[in-house]
Amino acid sequence: MKLLLSEEKDRYLAAYDARAAVAVAEPDWLASLRRLAIARFDAVGFPTTRNEAWKYTDVSPILKTEFGSSTGSIGKLSFAGFECLRAPEAEGACLVFVDGVYHPELSSMSGLAEGVVVTDFATAVAVHFDALAVRLGVLSAHESTPFASLNLAMATGGAVVLVPKGCAPASPVHLVYLSGGGDEPVAAHPRTMVVAGESSSLTVVETFASVNGVASLTNAVAEFHVGENARVDHVRVQREGAQAFHVGATAVEVRRSGSYSSIAISIGAAISRHDLHVRLAEEGASCHIDGLYVTEGEQHADSHTRIDHLVPRCSSRQLYKGVLDGDSRAVFNGKVYVHHDAQKTEAHQTNRNLMLSPRARVDTKPELEIYADDVVCSHGATVGALEAEEQFYLASRGLDEATARAVLTYGFAEEIVEEIPVASVRRHLDEVILDRFQKGFSKG
């Protein structure tokens, strides 16, 4: 096991060297960040299930696949399939990446509000280095996983969004990360950086989807700096293909009286993992993080969240829901960490799982660690099947069993989906989810 993993690690180290050899010269600050990151990755290596944070998620199927480095080819891109992924609300503020490579011809930045920067990573490195250099990797280092280190070492594509003080763009920014654009399996390491200035407000949608059925690895990292009094709404939709692997990390820091809301949807990929880490760093900061994972067949979805209450008078709310069918597996691990000084903290966390199949399995672990004494905290997890009384009620109105089950399952998921602030994204997910449940039940 150990040997195997070190061999895999060597392959990724070699990919790093290969990239470094051909890459255009990068500024020193970035080159040294990358060297540190790859050294950290080298020291830690890929996690095994002996590692507590990866106990239920075995990454060896990901590591066994040999991924080439991405060219960003879009040979297989079907425009019709792709268009439905683009939120019309974000027309004019939409960046599209294929296997981590920025595609300006698919993107549009014509509708940006005055002073707002939405640009690709390479341009940001060249033009907005002052904003980037002081922040890149700072948040993701707090709870860094080897995958996040690898991302920082390798990332060439990605998006940088800068919203100046007091600015509140009316339309959302949409970042579309497509995988599997070519014929060969490739790995992509896209990087997102969002900086919301003081009293600004912003909605960001990240969509991860696959172009076709080629195996792929998306190893994505996003950092969100939510400034004083700023408000960021973040929607993260992972609906990659059945052959895809997805590892993602989102690191957030919220300043005084700022608020961060996120809805993380995970319905695709063979194996997926998302780490969300929010630091409530100054008084009055708050976050509201919701999530939905929907799995079927042999899928595996792992959601790890951590909220740090670092100072007094912050609040956090969390609701993660899961719908599991077939032989699928899901993991929920949510830690709320209330630090010693964080008096008057309010933190609520709930995880609810709906099991549609006796063979599906969820490992749920809500954790509260409280080192302050004047706090209001709650947490809980439930695992259950569809309610018999609800099924009977629908049947008594003439709905056949498959439809009734689909409707109830949809209703369960809807509590999360209906909160998505961008209508087209919400409607599209509605369709995808209802369709999936209907298919699932009429099979069974």
Next chain:
Amino acid sequence: MTALLEIRDLHATVDSAEILRGVSLTVNAGEIHAIMGPNGSGKSTLAKVLAGHPAYTVTGGEVLFRGQNLLELAPDERARSGIFLAFQYPVEIPGVSNSNFLRLAFNQTRESRGQEELDPLEFDELLREKMKLVEMDYSFANRSVNQGFSGGEKKRNEILQMALLEPSVAVLDETDSGLDIDALRVVATAVNALATPENAFVMVTHYQRLLNYIEPHFVHVFAAGRIARSGGKELALELEEKGYESVRAQSGSLAGASEASNG
């Protein structure tokens, strides 16, 4: 003429406790029946057994709907063939909008009857019309089914469903309980508007006042899992006056009472 619904010596258990102990009742097209009786006597159980609730086991007797064995049908098949139960305690379905739910129910029922389904726009028009009938604000169409509805609003929603699905036999289980006087009038108006010579209503109620609005052809008194007495609407008045004790006192001579009244 075959009766619309014929219940013969029906026995049913839940968790091996016998709740229905020989219910017999014949409901013909065009009739309105009222069932009264003390708490826990089995009225809701009868309603749920007719609708096919899986928690209840029929241990004896039979139920014919238009001469066909109703009990061999699954709950959804019963509903589509024209049996409707307005629940005493309607269930909340979070996350599913009332209008989507109603449209699904409506279209699946239509489809099974060989009628054309309505598209969302057409259905919406019909829904608005029916909501007017039960004096429900249109905002209830967009809320989750029954979620956070008040007791009376849930009951109205049941009547709305009945109005849309146009069943042949509607069993209303205490639809009048917890209704204010306006809501009671609304329910009564709806039932009277929907009643035709082709369909029938069975109303479970504790209150004679409902029967001032909807005049039943028959009143039955349920006791200990069967119909203990049957009569015309004057029976309801008698019960209001004397309570159920008088029925219990007579329970020695119950056999055949229900049949006698249905002739």
